[in-house]
Structure formats: structure tokens, C-alpha cells
Amino acid sequence: xxxxxxGLGLALATAVAVAGGGPGGMQLGYIxxxxxRGIDLQAVSLTGRLRFExxxxxxxxxxxxxxxxxxxxxxxxxxNIPVEVRGQVMELCVVVAGQTxxxxxxxxxxxxxxxxxxxxxxxLLSSLVHRYIPLDKLEExxxxxxxxxxxxxxxxxxxxxxxRQYACWNARARSSDTTISRQAWQMLDLIAQARLAHCR
Numbered sequence: 001x002x003x004x005x006x007g008l009g010l011a012l013a014t015a016v017a018v019a020g021g022g023p024g025g026m027q028l029g030y031i032x033x034x035x036x037r038g039i040d041l042q043a044v045s046l047t048g049r050l051r052f053e054x055x056x057x058x059x060x061x062x063x064x065x066x067x068x069x070x071x072x073x074x075x076x077x078x079x080n081i082p083v084e085v086r087g088q089v090m091e092l093c094v095v096v097a098g099q100t101x102x103x104x105x106x107x108x109x110x111x112x113x114x115x116x117x118x119x120x121x122x123x124l125l126s127s128l129v130h131r132y133i134p135l136d137k138l139e140e141x142x143x144x145x146x147x148x149x150x151x152x153x154x155x156x157x158x159x160x161x162x163x164r165q166y167a168c169w170n171a172r173a174r175s176s177d178t179t180i181s182r183q184a185w186q187m188l189d190l191i192a193q194a195r196l197a198h199c200r
Contacts, residue, residue: 027099034092086118091128098133108142123148123161135183143194146187158198166191 093114097107115125126148144150149161169191172184
């Protein structure tokens with residue numbers, strides 16, 4: 001991953017952690033690990049490592065002081081970053097968000113904002129959220145986030161996506177694993193509510 005992708009990932013993951021009231025130790029550890037993955041630490045001087053830590057701390061301080069202009073963080077870099085790297089950055093952000101006891105509204109809005117600014121499909125974000133954040137951790141069940149739908153979709157697109165989601169979750173509802181089954185039933189309820197609201 002190039003320097004721009006690395007910088008973008010660090011900034012956005014830290015923004016997600018700050019939106020959730022953090023970053024906590026586990027989140028910082030994951031962000032550090034992600035940034036340092038693939039870097040030969042033997043080749044990095046002690047000064048370089050200290051500079052990285054200072055930069056990360058400075059970034060946290062800036063974001064905690066209210067400068068959370070995610071669109072601005074992304075605008076300059078996103079055009080130079082390939083889509084697959086943007087997807088990796090989005091995945092990092094979702095993993096960091098999921099490392100808290102509860103995922104609040106601010107974190108969800110931050111994740112959605114990052115997804116849109118990166119030019120990624122909401123369905124990618126939805127699948128990442130399902131992979132890394134249990135439904136029980138979400139303080140609010142955001143329909144767009146969980147079902148991968150947007151207000152911009154046509155009625156036909158909405159029906160198609162809701163049918164696709166229904167098929168996926170209906171199969172899981174019969175799982176012998178109670179955690180999977182419970183989550184599937186919650187999703188089926190959410191799909192039914194979305195159908196009533198959007199597909200009349």
C-alpha cells in the first residue's frame with residue numbers, strides 16, 4: 001500500500017474511533033498493526049517509529065478537538081487511491097468501530113460518510129458491518145447501513161435488494177447456532193419494516 005493509502009487509512013480509522021469516544025487501547029493497537037503490516041520494522045529507525053507514534057497522537061488530538069472534516073481528509077487523496085485500497089481502508093474503519101462495547105449513532109454516521117466520500121457502494125459497507133459488528137452492538141438499527149439501501153434507489157432497485165437480503169437472512173434464520181438465528185430474525189424484521197416503508 002502506498003503512502004497516500006496508508007495515511008488515509010490511519011486518518012479515517014482514527015476518526016471512527018474518536019466518533020465512538022475513543023480511541024481505546026484495542027482500537028489503537030489495531031490501527032497501529034494495520035499501519036505497520038507489511039513494513040520491515042528492522043529497517044525503520046527508532047526515530048521513525050517515535051515519529052509515527054507522535055503523528056498518531058497528534059491526529060487523535062486534532063480529531064478530538066472537533067476537526068472531523070472527513071470529506072476534507074479524503075478529498076485530496078481519494079483520486080489517487082485504487083478502489084481495492086479504498087475497500088481495505090473501509091474495512092479497517094469498520095473493524096475499528098466494532099472494537100467498542102456499543103456502536104453509537106455518531107460512529108454509524110461517520111462510517112456512512114466515509115463510504116460515500118470514498119466512492120464505495122453502501123452494500124460493501126453493509127457486508128463489512130455484518131462481518132465485523134454484531135447487531136446487538138448497534139445502538140440504533142440504521143436501515144441504510146444494515147440493508148445496503150439508499151434513498152436514491154428506485155423502487156425496483158429497492159425491491160431487488162430487499163429480496164436479495166431476505167433470501168440471505170431467511171436461510172440463516174434456520175441455523176442451529178442461536179446467535180446467527182437471532183441476528184437473522186432481527187434482520188428479517190428490519191427487511192419487513194423496510195418493505196412497508198419503501199415498497200408500497
